[in-house]
Amino acid sequence: MRTRANRGRSWVRAVTVVAAVVATTGGGLLATTGAGAAGGPVLTKSGPADEGPYPWQYPASGGITPGTGTTIDGVTCKSGVPQFNSPYAAPCIPKFTGKNGGATANGVTATTITLATREYPPSGNLQQIEAEAKAAGSAIPEVIMQVAGVFLKYFNKVYDLYGRHVVVKILHSQANGTEEALGQGQAGACADADVIANQMHAFAEDGLGGAGSGPFSACAAADHLIEFNGDPYFDEHTFQTLNPYVWSTTEDCTRVSSSEAEVIGKMLAGKKAIYAGDPALRTETRKFGSYTPNVGAYLTCGQNFANIIESQYHVPLSAITTHFDYGLDIATFQQSAQQAIVQFKAAGVTTVVIASDPYSAGLLTAAAAQQNYYPEWFIIGTGGTDIDGPVQAYDNPTEVNGHLFGMSEGSPVQDVYGGTGLAGKLYKKLTGHTIPAGTDGLYAQLVEIFDALQAAGPDLTPGNMARGLHALPIMGAPLYQYGTWDFNTGPTGIRGGGDHTTSTSARFVYWDGSKLSPVNRKQGTYIQIFGGKRFTLGQWPKALPTLFTGS
Numbered sequence: 254m255r256t257r258a259n260r261g262r263s264w265v266r267a268v269t270v271v272a273a274v275v276a277t278t279g280g281g282l283l284a285t286t287g288a289g290a291a292g293g294p295v296l297t298k299s300g301p302a303d304e305g306p307y308p309w310q311y312p313a314s315g316g317i318t319p320g321t322g323t324t325i326d327g328v329t330c331k332s333g334v335p336q337f338n339s340p341y342a343a344p345c346i347p348k349f350t351g352k353n354g355g356a357t358a359n360g361v362t363a364t365t366i367t368l369a370t371r372e373y374p375p376s377g378n379l380q381q382i383e384a385e386a387k388a389a390g391s392a393i394p395e396v397i398m399q400v401a402g403v404f405l406k407y408f409n410k411v412y413d414l415y416g417r418h419v420v421v422k423i424l425h426s427q428a429n430g431t432e433e434a435l436g437q438g439q440a441g442a443c444a445d446a447d448v449i450a451n452q453m454h455a456f457a458e459d460g461l462g463g464a465g466s467g468p469f470s471a472c473a474a475a476d477h478l479i480e481f482n483g484d485p486y487f488d489e490h491t492f493q494t495l496n497p498y499v500w501s502t503t504e505d506c507t508r509v510s511s512s513e514a515e516v517i518g519k520m521l522a523g524k525k526a527i528y529a530g531d532p533a534l535r536t537e538t539r540k541f542g543s544y545t546p547n548v549g550a551y552l553t554c555g556q557n558f559a560n561i562i563e564s565q566y567h568v569p570l571s572a573i574t575t576h577f578d579y580g581l582d583i584a585t586f587q588q589s590a591q592q593a594i595v596q597f598k599a600a601g602v603t604t605v606v607i608a609s610d611p612y613s614a615g616l617l618t619a620a621a622a623q624q625n626y627y628p629e630w631f632i633i634g635t636g637g638t639d640i641d642g643p644v645q646a647y648d649n650p651t652e653v654n655g656h657l658f659g660m661s662e663g664s665p666v667q668d669v670y671g672g673t674g675l676a677g678k679l680y681k682k683l684t685g686h687t688i689p690a691g692t693d694g695l696y697a698q699l700v701e702i703f704d705a706l707q708a709a710g711p712d713l714t715p716g717n718m719a720r721g722l723h724a725l726p727i728m729g730a731p732l733y734q735y736g737t738w739d740f741n742t743g744p745t746g747i748r749g750g751g752d753h754t755t756s757t758s759a760r761f762v763y764w765d766g767s768k769l770s771p772v773n774r775k776q777g778t779y780i781q782i783f784g785g786k787r788f789t790l791g792q793w794p795k796a797l798p799t800l801f802t803g804s
Contacts (some may be wrong), residue, residue, distance in 0.1 A: 309721070467487065486635055522573070598624055619647070734786075783798075
């Protein structure tokens with residue numbers, strides 16, 4: 254058997270990551286009734302605090318009428334036309350010619366908007382994560398940053414920042430990423446936020462160095478510093494308490510857990526575990542167990558799941574409350590996976606819910622094979638567990654071939670990575686070269702940032718940026734390569750409630766180990782059903798068609 258260092262199960266979307274973000278993890282979505290608080294905020298049309306009353310407007314300041322005139326890049330602007338050729342770009346606006354107000358906020362001048370990229374110091378955890386990412390097909394950080402630099406230069410040209418342009422500075426952090434992943438390390442996180450806000454005088458930490466931790470996001474908000482990739486998969490209530498400073502391109506776990514409850518309640522609960530690898534388990538009514546990071550926000554969302562599955566779908570909690578919460582320290586991942594499998598097998602779990610990072614998911618399946626345990630494996634679509642690369646590297650493909658299925662936030666891998674994706678096409682247009690393998694150059698994160706800055710209008714403040722973001726239309730059609738982006742609809746499905754994370758929908762997929770991935774031509778790929786249709790809360794079908802038909 255290969256060593257842990259060579260298993261290559263992790264897939265990292267960002268430039269540098271920490272054990273927190275092998276921890277762009279999935280948000281822990283089954284829990285006992287005693288864990289956390291009731292899930293999610295009560296959203297109303299009064300709008301989140303400090304953002305003013307609903308309805309909001311786009312752009313939030315300057316009296317600008319979108320869909321008129323000619324853009325800063327010389328494109329005729331009319332209704333339905335984006336600022337540049339992307340389904341995720343904000344609606345186009347006419348070229349701004351007035352005065353922008355100069356220094357409207359910390360990090361903002363009449364000509365610049367300063368962003369900071371936080372990079373952690375080298376550590377054993379970080380080196381392990383980067384090795385796993387590389388083995389799973391991810392480009393090295395230097396290549397990712399090179400592609401991101403091409404996009405940054407282009408977005409500075411085509412977005413209208415009202416006479417300003419974005420300048421990025423690097424903070425070489427001395428904080429401990431592993432501690433922050435565990436909800437600790439507040440002193441180091443706050444020291445970084447203080448330096449960025451008060452010494453570097455940045456408007457925002459851009460999140461391009463990896464998803465921000467819970468401690469850093471809280472510190473950033475306290476320093477009135479925007480965090481663009483903060484609190485990965487945290488509950489929307491947490492974002493509300495940090496409003497208007499923390500935003501994310503990952504779906505909030507309030508919404509994920511609500512959708513998960515709908516999928517399990519409608520399609521899976523009360524039925525036989527027919528896709529388990531063990532014939533004996535196939536005759537059993539499904540009993541679910543989850544593998545979840547031990548993070549308070551995720552456990553809160555686990556309670557949200559439990560509330561919904563019991564009250565709306567009348568599924569007894571005895572069928573869904575077997576769970577294992579693991580710490581986000583990569584040094585303990587293997588031991589945690591082994592312990593969880595012993596617990597799941599002893600409890601008669603037929604269906605393991607993967608609410609973890611992709612590296613841990615691989616360790617979990619390996620531990621199951623060692624215990625001669627072959628359940629169903631159900632993904633909730635978070636943390637890169639729905640990407641081909643990590644699953645291809647699993648040591649025991651028999652664990653998942655014909656047995657792995659569930660929700661996927663993203664689109665088919667070829668729609669995101671490679672030459673046919675949005676990033677690949679843009680990179681080819683700008684450079685004449687094929688985009689390097691294993692990266693999209695942080696395309697989604699950069700588009701979100703520039704959408705937000707344009708949405709604020711010339712009076713760039715955190716509050717105006719929030720008002721503008723909440724007024725944006727639903728974006729991503731027709732393929733929704735990075736999900737359905739919607740900053741207006743809250744996680745309860747109420748339009749006009751306001752939200753702080755982009756994605757609001759998911760597909761249903763299963764793993765086919767017999768087919769080649771269209772991106773890397775290696776064995777194994779996810780297959781979508783329901784024609785690839787994406788579903789938001791309240792839209793999931795009532796019945797699941799036959800899976801693994803081509804396997």
